[in-house]
Structure formats: structure tokens, C-alpha cells
Amino acid sequence: xxxxxxxxxxxxxxxxxxxxxxxxxxxxxxxxxxxxxxxxxxxxxxxxxxxxxxxxxxxxxxxxxxxxxxxxxxxxxxxxxxxxxxxxxxxxxxxxxxxxxxxxxxxxxxxxxxxxxxxxxxxxxxxxxxxxxxxxxxxxxxxxxxxxxxxxxxxxxxxxxx
Numbered sequence: 001x002x003x004x005x006x007x008x009x010x011x012x013x014x015x016x017x018x019x020x021x022x023x024x025x026x027x028x029x030x031x032x033x034x035x036x037x038x039x040x041x042x043x044x045x046x047x048x049x050x051x052x053x054x055x056x057x058x059x060x061x062x063x064x065x066x067x068x069x070x071x072x073x074x075x076x077x078x079x080x081x082x083x084x085x086x087x088x089x090x091x092x093x094x095x096x097x098x099x100x101x102x103x104x105x106x107x108x109x110x111x112x113x114x115x116x117x118x119x120x121x122x123x124x125x126x127x128x129x130x131x132x133x134x135x136x137x138x139x140x141x142x143x144x145x146x147x148x149x150x151x152x153x154x155x156x157x158x159x160x161x162x
Contacts, residue, residue, distance in 0.1 A: 030125045038088040049088035052104040097122045
């Protein structure tokens, strides 16, 4: 019974937290660029691809009849947005923590429609340490690891002695 329960919990967690066709999670480091793909190989003349951002689904950029309209995205993103005129994919350059959130992509054409949401999480850029500090951290980590192994061995042996 418990193995079935564990399998059910694992199945539910994978369904809840994994990427789906309708939602994709994207993680990026602050200052990097990220591209949100449309899965379109080539934008056709009658395709309308609209990108929206945030809980209010603010329209940020659209391509329709091969014309790109940036809306009022300069207020939020400045000149950091770029839409690929061939695929409709959206690139955010020099991404900031404030750019974290939901990005919704809508595609409308005479062949049908498709929506997809991207959950973008922007992490702080990692501060790299110098080589001396890196060596010290490595040595301390190794010593802590050795101490932990020694404690486990001691505990195991003292348990066997009784």
C-alpha cells in the first residue's frame, strides 16, 4: 500500500511542478539574456503572435502581417526586448530581477490558435571569489566532509561494540 501511495505522490508532484505543453519554467541569471521560443519555424503573413507580461497580461510586443509593434514595453523593458521576425520568439537582454514573472504567448492564424505561458525566474548574479578564497573554501569543505565520515564510522563502530 505504501509503495502505491509513494508512486501516486511522485506522479502528482511531477504533474504539478514539471513543465507542460501549456506552461514552461525558465530560470536565468541576472544580466544574462533569455529567449522564449514560440515553437514556430516560420511566421506566415496571416500569423499574429502576441507576447504579454505579468498578472495583468500587459501587451509588450506583437507581430502581425510581418509588422512588429512594441506597444509600451519601453516603460518596463527599455530597449532590452527583441522579437525575432522569422520565428516570433522573444529575447530579453540584460535581464533584471524585476523581469521575473509570467510571460504569455498567443498565436492566432487561419490554421488555429495556441497559447503558452512561460514562468521566468531571474536569480541574482553569483559573485565569484578569488583563487585564494576558492582554495580555502575547498579545503574547509573537504575537512568538514572528512569529519562527517569519521563521525559516522565512529558511531557505527561504537554501536557494533555494544
